Amino acid sequence: MSDPMVTVAEIAVAMGRKVDQVEREARQLGLTVRPDWAGRAALTVDEANALASGQGRRDYEHDQAWAQHVRATKAWVDSRTRAIAEAAQKVRSTVGSRGSGLVSLKAREAAVEAGRRYEKRNPRPSFNGVYSVNLEYVEEVPA
Numbered sequence: 048m049s050d051p052m053v054t055v056a057e058i059a060v061a062m063g064r065k066v067d068q069v070e071r072e073a074r075q076l077g078l079t080v081r082p083d084w085a086g087r088a089a090l091t092v093d094e095a096n097a098l099a100s101g102q103g104r105r106d107y108e109h110d111q112a113w114a115q116h117v118r119a120t121k122a123w124v125d126s127r128t129r130a131i132a133e134a135a136q137k138v139r140s141t142v143g144s145r146g147s148g149l150v151s152l153k154a155r156e157a158a159v160e161a162g163r164r165y166e167k168r169n170p171r172p173s174f175n176g177v178y179s180v181n182l183e184y185v186e187e188v189p190a
Contacts, residue, residue, distance in 0.1 A: 050091040050092065050093070051091065051092045052081075052083040052084075052089040052090065052091060052092070053089060053090055053091075053092055053095040054083060054087045054088065054089045055069050055070045055073065055080065055087070055088040055089060055090065056087065056088075057095075058090065058095050058098060058099060061099055062098075062099055066088075069098070070088055072098065072104075073090060073094070073098055073103075075107075076097075076098065076103045076104060076106075076107045077107060078090055078094045078097065078098060078103060079091075079094065112174070113174065116172055116173075116174040116179070117179075119172035120171070120172045120179055120180050123169065123171060123172055123180065124180055126165070126169070127162060127165045127166065127169070130161045130162070130164075130165045131158045131161050131162045131165070132158070133161070134154075134157040134158050134160065134161030135154040135155070135157055135158040135161075136154075137157065138150070138153045138154040138156075138157045139154050142154075159184060162183060162184035163184040163185055165184070166182050166183070166184050166185040167185055
């Protein structure tokens with residue numbers, strides 16, 4: 048069974064806007080404009096409600112902000128990982144291979160220090176005050 052449809056023209060009248068504006072906004076928000084039984088541009092009732100109520104715009108903006116947060120968090124984690132790896136590699140390259148236990152210990156100490164410095168100097172991205180990645184080298188400070 049197909050979903051009930053509302054034409055874009057009907058939505059435009061209800062919103063007091065032009066048909067092309069309503070259709071353009073619907074597409075920008077990722078709503079699916081498709082032909083109804085008579086071939087007219089239409090949305091499902093739920094999509095029409097989301098568009099007219101503004102919920103579709105709020106959902107779209109939330110999704111965009113979340114995607115940006117995910118990208119920023121990934122970049123933060125990648126950068127922290129790179130800083131840690133570079134610090135450990137620097138120790139390994141300067142100390143040489145003698146005393147591998149000592150080299151490993153020194154490399155680990157350098158990596159931990161690099162992680163600590165990175166986390167102190169680079170605030171984690173948050174989404175509405177919530178972090179989606181934990182600190183590993185600096186103690187969490189309660190809000």
